[in-house]
Amino acid sequence: MSDPARSIVHLAEWVQALPAAERERFQCIFQIDTTVGELRPPPSMHDWIKEYFGSVDAVERQRIVKVTNLITLEGSLFNELRAGRPMEARAPSDLTQTIMSNTGGPFCRPLEGTPEDVFGRIEGDHCITASNIAKYDGFHGLVIFDEHNPLQFSAKRVKDYIDTALTWAREAHCVDKEARYFFLMWNCLWRSGASIVHGHAQMTLSRGIHYAKVEHLRRAALLYRIAHSVNYFDDLYAVHKSLGLTADYKGVRVLAYLTPIKEKEVVLISKRLDDELKYVIYKVLQCFVGALGVSSFNLALYMPPIDSVPEDWKGFPVLVRVVDRGDPNNRTADFGAMELYGSSVIASDPFRVVDALSSSFGSRS
Numbered sequence: 001m002s003d004p005a006r007s008i009v010h011l012a013e014w015v016q017a018l019p020a021a022e023r024e025r026f027q028c029i030f031q032i033d034t035t036v037g038e039l040r041p042p043p044s045m046h047d048w049i050k051e052y053f054g055s056v057d058a059v060e061r062q063r064i065v066k067v068t069n070l071i072t073l074e075g076s077l078f079n080e081l082r083a084g085r086p087m088e089a090r091a092p093s094d095l096t097q098t099i100m101s102n103t104g105g106p107f108c109r110p111l112e113g114t115p116e117d118v119f120g121r122i123e124g125d126h127c128i129t130a131s132n133i134a135k136y137d138g139f140h141g142l143v144i145f146d147e148h149n150p151l152q153f154s155a156k157r158v159k160d161y162i163d164t165a166l167t168w169a170r171e172a173h174c175v176d177k178e179a180r181y182f183f184l185m186w187n188c189l190w191r192s193g194a195s196i197v198h199g200h201a202q203m204t205l206s207r208g209i210h211y212a213k214v215e216h217l218r219r220a221a222l223l224y225r226i227a228h229s230v231n232y233f234d235d236l237y238a239v240h241k242s243l244g245l246t247a248d249y250k251g252v253r254v255l256a257y258l259t260p261i262k263e264k265e266v267v268l269i270s271k272r273l274d275d276e277l278k279y280v281i282y283k284v285l286q287c288f289v290g291a292l293g294v295s296s297f298n299l300a301l302y303m304p305p306i307d308s309v310p311e312d313w314k315g316f317p318v319l320v321r322v323v324d325r326g327d328p329n330n331r332t333a334d335f336g337a338m339e340l341y342g343s344s345v346i347a348s349d350p351f352r353v354v355d356a357l358s359s360s361f362g363s364r365s
């Protein structure tokens with residue numbers, strides 16, 4: 001059982017209890033603002049409130065913790081009412097049925113149903129590439145898995161998908177030497193933006209400048225290094241480690257991120273895109289889909305350009321971000337105006353996420 005006080009709503013107390021040097025490092029990156037919201041419900045609402053939130057008291061005074069990453073200006077709002085809910089969600093039982101009823105689409109027969117790139121297709125052991133029909137960018141490809149169900153994957157397959165995407169990027173770079181910025185994304189099921197129900201990932205190779213959010217992170221990390229003479233990602237990791245929010249595995253740094261963009265966001269940091277990282281990506285996804293009951297997720301991989309560029313990428317690691325996008329049967333979108341234009345409203349507690357990762361890896365950190 002986890003310590004009930006080991007919770008995101010008590011983050012400020014946890015940070016206060018850290019040794020001075022660790023607390024100062026935390027404060028270089030994060031700011032915490034804790035507040036209490038109060039309300040007075042009419043007696044006619046009491047039964048309903050007890051049913052949904054356990055007690056009327058819990059609703060009358062709610063602690064809200066606002067965490068801001070001062071370096072990247074990412075921000076998340078945690079409410080104890082939401083964070084306190086159990087996380088063992090179960091995937092809807094009819095989901096597999098819905099997924100399987102969608103067989104026979106273009107990705108089930110990619111050679112006839114999808115276009116190829118100008119340099120042809122890359123074939124992996126368990127996948128094949130295609131050219132995206134309506135492109136985000138000059139080079140925009142797909143890795144189409146030979147498994148229809150996007151929630152069925154293995155370590156071997158995840159490695160094969162990533163390797164195939166990288167081979168695709170090298171081929172694209174041979175066609176256009178100016179295209180150097182590789183971006184890999186995996187949208188799983190329709191909540192995540194995937195339009196076709198069949199296992200696939202997507203990749204692009206861009207020119208001129210990396211995508212805005214990646215470039216923003218590079219600049220923020222560069223300014224941090226100038227100001228503090230240390231690598232931002234090393235400090236980000238150390239801050240999470242101080243608080244018990246890391247679950248390292250096979251040398252890969254795994255963080256239950258303190259300012260998640262949405263539910264249960266996990267960040268993986270590695271020096272290179274090696275087999276260990278590919279394996280840990282698989283393990284994190286397995287934990288998401290298994291222990292955490294996630295059925296729709298986004299995964300993005302950031303890495304330095306695949307060929308030389310004028311700007312400074314020194315110390316920028318390979319970074320993987322994975323986020324839960326909620327129940328595919330829920331019609332309410334998880335992103336609203338707050339997430340788009342304010343700070344993200346989060347119901348999951350990073351301390352519970354790291355517990356799930358640690359037990360899934362069979363390790364405590």
Ligand SMILES: [Zn+2]
Pocket residue numbers: 102103104105107108147148197198199
């Ligand atoms: Zn299919």
